[in-house]
Amino acid sequence: MTRYILRRLCLLPLVVLGVTFLLFFLTQRLSPEMRASLYVKDPRQMNALEEVIRQYGLRDNVFKQYGRWLKNVAHGDLGYSPSANMPVAQALKQYLPATIQLAFVTMILVVFFGVWFGAASAVHKDKWQDIVARLISVGGFSLPIFVLGLLLLMVFYGQLHWFSPGGYSIQTDIIIHGAGFKTYTGFLLIDSLLNGQWRVFGDVLSHLVLPAMTLCIGSFALMVRVMRSSMLEELSKDYVRTARAKGLSKYQVVYKHAGKNAIIPVITLAGIQFIRLLGGTVIVETIFDYPGIGRFGVLAAQQLDIAGILGFSFLVAILFVAGNLLSDILYTAVDPRIRLE
């Protein structure tokens, strides 16, 4: 098992290098002048372009430039992001916790309801529970995120005023930027509780509800399907017959025996979905103006903020490998056949 994890860790730099080099290579399609102009704020400074190009070595061979970027990254310097108006590293550090928070809340909803609906659907195959779960699942698959997001926004924000999109309320902002508010984890949901700020907690949570609901629907649909088919398969296995022959209750047969086996593929899927959410909240964060790395990535791309784009993809690549690793480790926790080999 340790060897397996080590092997996976060796993969990490390869993926990160591959992704970033590809993007770096693509940005070279832009002329050095275009790239230099990013750092120039005032049209009157246009004649300074040549100097910027020389200073940053923008005419150098692509490998040389990439090497320079890597060297800086190794020193923790991801460059300056004009779109966020701060160094890329700082921007990522600031926005990542919000995205993780969103992805985490979403995943809890997805796994909880997905496993529940999927299992019920399999146990009551072809009964009304199954039909309802399958309808919801088909609906979830067919509904694009941006449509659902806008719908939720219209209903719950536009009509009912239950939840709010966009940034946190002014009071919240004042409190969290105030001197008395200590940052422990960077996750506002946790930090607000640790600081005993219930109103901040409520505000943060209310900003999470709509994006989390929007994000969860697609993954939920998939989760229901995987859990259902996995459960159906397990329920037909020999050991389930043994469990019944032993005189166990239906609950024990279904949840303890079949459920424990059926959940294994679900865990892998949950891991992958979690990662996908971390890098793929772009649309939802944009719709709800949620301050996460997805929105940061979109703004960077819109404004041709090369350092920002590279930093964003660098982080997503790392998260991708790390997340897969995490899901593998979780996998072994439930499957002794892998754990003990």
Next chain:
Amino acid sequence: MTEPILRVENLSLSFVTENGTVPVLHHLSYSLPKGKILAVVGESGSGKTVQALSILKLLAPNARVDSGKVIYRGKNLLACKENTLRNVRGSKIAMIFQDPGSSLNPVLTIGEQLTETLRAHRKMSQEAARKKAAQLLTQVGITEAEKRLTEYPFQFSGGMCQRVMIAMALALDPDILIADEPTTALDVTIQAQILTLIKELQRQNGMSVIFITHNLAVAAQVADEVLVLYAGQCMELAPAPDLFAKPLHPYTQGLLSSLASVTHKAQRLPVIAGTPPRPGEIVKGCPFAPRCTQATTKCFETCPPLFAQKSRQVRCYLQEAQ
């Protein structure tokens, strides 16, 4: 003769499929004497396993009982509610299966699977159950029982898994053990060990056993009585010594003559030509008639009833006169 502990009466069963209902058992009746081993032999698809599963109502959801009763201690198990059945399953009538590897849950420890059986039927602390579980493992010949309780099925060999299954089945001193081809998936030496173990434990506990097998040699080793099934019908039911000494039904005769033997070397084994009717195929007359060398026109027209002869029963017109 002692009072039978279990009686199967006139059991007919079919599977409901997309292509209509397929009958798999026809009016099967037999009784299991107390403390005896009844072997049920037959080819694949003859209904051996299905009839055994129906005793505890463990059949697939698409199975339908058309008629018949399974009487255990004066109760018809087929008419019992799920809750009543649960009290019988595992504690009064236990079952072991063909493929021990897949019959154990791969993600639960052996200890967990043993103790949960105990705790499902007896009020027992986790600790007491564990102690008893270790005892059971030792009883079925597994050494270092304490340590092995913490292991998972994949860490056991096939023979060891079957021993665990047996330990699990015997955990609550059942009256009846149903063994569904318990040795089929094992190699020959392990097979012999498991057979000896089952016989030994049967004698110690005074259990009755329904032993399902397609292997006549195995049946000969263990059985007190033999029931020969063919296409879901009882062909012959007789005490084992009588049956093996003098099989009456042509099918049983065919089966016995096709056994390999050390004394007749270098000969082609005789076979019974043809194949059994497919499930669902409508057979007029005796289902074995198309393959029978002694069949008469009468055999193709109506199915013979079971003819009783002293302590045995045969479904064949050849035995009608006697």
